[in-house]
Amino acid sequence: MRMSIQKQPNTLPHVVVVGAGFGGMYAAKRLAREARRGLLQLTVVNDINYFLFTPLLHEVATGALSPTSVIEPLREAVNGKNVRVLTARVRSVDAGRRVVMLEPSDKHQSTSPLPSPVQERGLPYDYLIIATGAKSNRVRISGAEAHTFSLKSLSDAVAIRNAVIERFEQAARISSLEERARTLSFAVIGGGPTGVELVAELAEFLRELEEKYCPIHTASGLSRFHLTPTLSCPGEGATRPTGCATITLVQSREELLPQYHPDLRRAAAARLRAIGVRTLFNEQVVSVTPSEVVLSSGANLSTSLTVMTTGVVPSPLPIDGAETEYLHGRLLVDSTLRVRGSDTIFAVGDAAALANAEGHSHPMLAQVAVPQGIAAANNIIATISGRPLRSFHYRMRGELVSIGQWYAVADLQRVRFTGRFAWYLWRTIYLFKFASSRKRWRIAFEWTINLFYSRDTASIR
Numbered sequence: 166m167r168m169s170i171q172k173q174p175n176t177l178p179h180v181v182v183v184g185a186g187f188g189g190m191y192a193a194k195r196l197a198r199e200a201r202r203g204l205l206q207l208t209v210v211n212d213i214n215y216f217l218f219t220p221l222l223h224e225v226a227t228g229a230l231s232p233t234s235v236i237e238p239l240r241e242a243v244n245g246k247n248v249r250v251l252t253a254r255v256r257s258v259d260a261g262r263r264v265v266m267l268e269p270s271d272k273h274q275s276t277s278p279l280p281s282p283v284q285e286r287g288l289p290y291d292y293l294i295i296a297t298g299a300k301s302n303r304v305r306i307s308g309a310e311a312h313t314f315s316l317k318s319l320s321d322a323v324a325i326r327n328a329v330i331e332r333f334e335q336a337a338r339i340s341s342l343e344e345r346a347r348t349l350s351f352a353v354i355g356g357g358p359t360g361v362e363l364v365a366e367l368a369e370f371l372r373e374l375e376e377k378y379c380p381i382h383t384a385s386g387l388s389r390f391h392l393t394p395t396l397s398c399p400g401e402g403a404t405r406p407t408g409c410a411t412i413t414l415v416q417s418r419e420e421l422l423p424q425y426h427p428d429l430r431r432a433a434a435a436r437l438r439a440i441g442v443r444t445l446f447n448e449q450v451v452s453v454t455p456s457e458v459v460l461s462s463g464a465n466l467s468t469s470l471t472v473m474t475t476g477v478v479p480s481p482l483p484i485d486g487a488e489t490e491y492l493h494g495r496l497l498v499d500s501t502l503r504v505r506g507s508d509t510i511f512a513v514g515d516a517a518a519l520a521n522a523e524g525h526s527h528p529m530l531a532q533v534a535v536p537q538g539i540a541a542a543n544n545i546i547a548t549i550s551g552r553p554l555r556s557f558h559y560r561m562r563g564e565l566v567s568i569g570q571w572y573a574v575a576d577l578q579r580v581r582f583t584g585r586f587a588w589y590l591w592r593t594i595y596l597f598k599f600a601s602s603r604k605r606w607r608i609a610f611e612w613t614i615n616l617f618y619s620r621d622t623a624s625i626r
């Protein structure tokens with residue numbers, strides 16, 4: 166039996182993980198195993214009581230998945246002997262005293278959820294992992310904070326879904342075709358993977374909403390849909406080539422998905438065209454008002470709802486008492502993922518930067534955060550056990566972007582392909598990324614239902 170098993174819980178080294186996203190959650194799962202064996206005690210602090218699976222947020226925003234399908238309750242995911250989960254916000258780290266300073270999370274209703282000694286004196290740690298990720302920051306563009314939506318949290322996704330449905334409710338009460346077209350004009354800013362995935366799903370969501378809200382009139386003049394018989398659409402006839410709603414993607418570069426192979430960039434652009442998305446290339450957003458997006462070319466894009474997928478910035482914690490360094494806002498770490506200037510603080514994921522010889526860091530991706538979280542946990546376990554630390558090495562295995570139903574582009578380093586198989590692969594990979602089989606089954610079930618029925622178009626209030 167190992168010596169550490171004999172220790173009393175309060176003498177065990179205390180490891181604190183701040184942030185339970187991809188990096189923090191996988192670090193916590195690894196550390197919890199050792200906590201249950203009695204090697205350490207673990208506290209996970211997160212400002213919300215669940216883990217959020219961001220890669221499927223666009224499906225929540227477009228009615229394809231229900232909100233609770235993409236989250237996992239933290240206390241179910243990380244638990245056991247010597248393990249504690251705290252729902253609170255960490256304000257800062259005092260590296261000299263080895264404490265993290267907490268405050269109640271503004272994402273939860275309770276006004277004073279913390280025991281007062283912890284709130285006043287802070288939570289002591291022996292080892293700390295900072296995994297606080299990134300946040301949406303739209304203040305650089307005039308009007309963006311007030312008049313655009315972001316897609317970073319579950320509440321963002323639900324807000325987008327509700328707002329899209331609300332525009333159709335408004336349009337159903339408008340008789341002027343022009344005004345209705347303005348109400349149903351949508352825009353997504355940013356032609357990276359998140360923007361492309363979102364705009365494609367939105368285009369399909371809009372088509373389904375049109376079927377419910379904008380009946381198609383046949384040549385005989387009869388409405389095929391009777392839900393809103395007074396509402397008709399421009400381009401009425403036996404078919405509706407243009408539809409009521411319009412959706413535009415604004416990209417600052419000359420191509421979409423700049424980090425992908427040129428063949429895949431072109432394939433993505435062609436696919437978006439085919440499903441009715443208009444893409445504006447080489448356009449920067451200058452400002453946003455409630456009814457339009459002002460572009461760098463001087464053009465004004467009329468829109469009633471704009472989602473910005475750009476403007477995501479790292480959000481590392483402020484650290485007092487250590488000479489930390491930053492790279493593009495991310496905490497610089499050494500090859501073992503220890504924050505430069507500290508022996509006991511590690512950082513992983515979007516909040517951390519591990520610079521290579523050219524001074525670049527890994528991309529801000531879940532597929533980087535997960536192995537970093539595990540590697541940082543392993544290095545803490547190694548330190549406690551008196552073993553040497555290991556350097557973190559990562560090689561991108563590939564990237565997949567879904568572009569609506571039945572289509573994806575896949576860049577698996579040596580192999581590149583597009584279409585239905587890539588889409589199946591995308592779905593299978595993401596399904597198996599869920600830690601809990603309950604959520605896996607739930608998502609598989611919802612995806613299967615979606616093959617036979619239209620999306621849910623009820624607002625969530």
Ligand SMILES: Cc1cc2nc3c(=O)[nH]c(=O)nc-3n(C[C@H](O)[C@H](O)[C@H](O)COP(=O)(O)OP(=O)(O)OC[C@H]3O[C@@H](n4cnc5c(N)ncnc54)[C@H](O)[C@@H]3O)c2cc1C
Nearest residue numbers: 184186187188212219220255298514515529530531532534
């Ligand atoms: C819409 C969308 C789609 C994406 N799709 C993909 C994809 O397909 N593939 C991919 O690889 N990556 C994808 N990403 C990127 C991926 O989500 C991030 O790279 C990944 O989540 C980073 O993990 P992390 O642990 O560093 O941070 P996060 O996962 O963001 O977790 C940070 C956690 O810390 C908490 N937190 C923050 N500050 C504090 C504080 N002060 N106190 C307490 N808790 C705090 C947050 O609430 C959160 O729970 C996507 C991102 C978005 C927004």
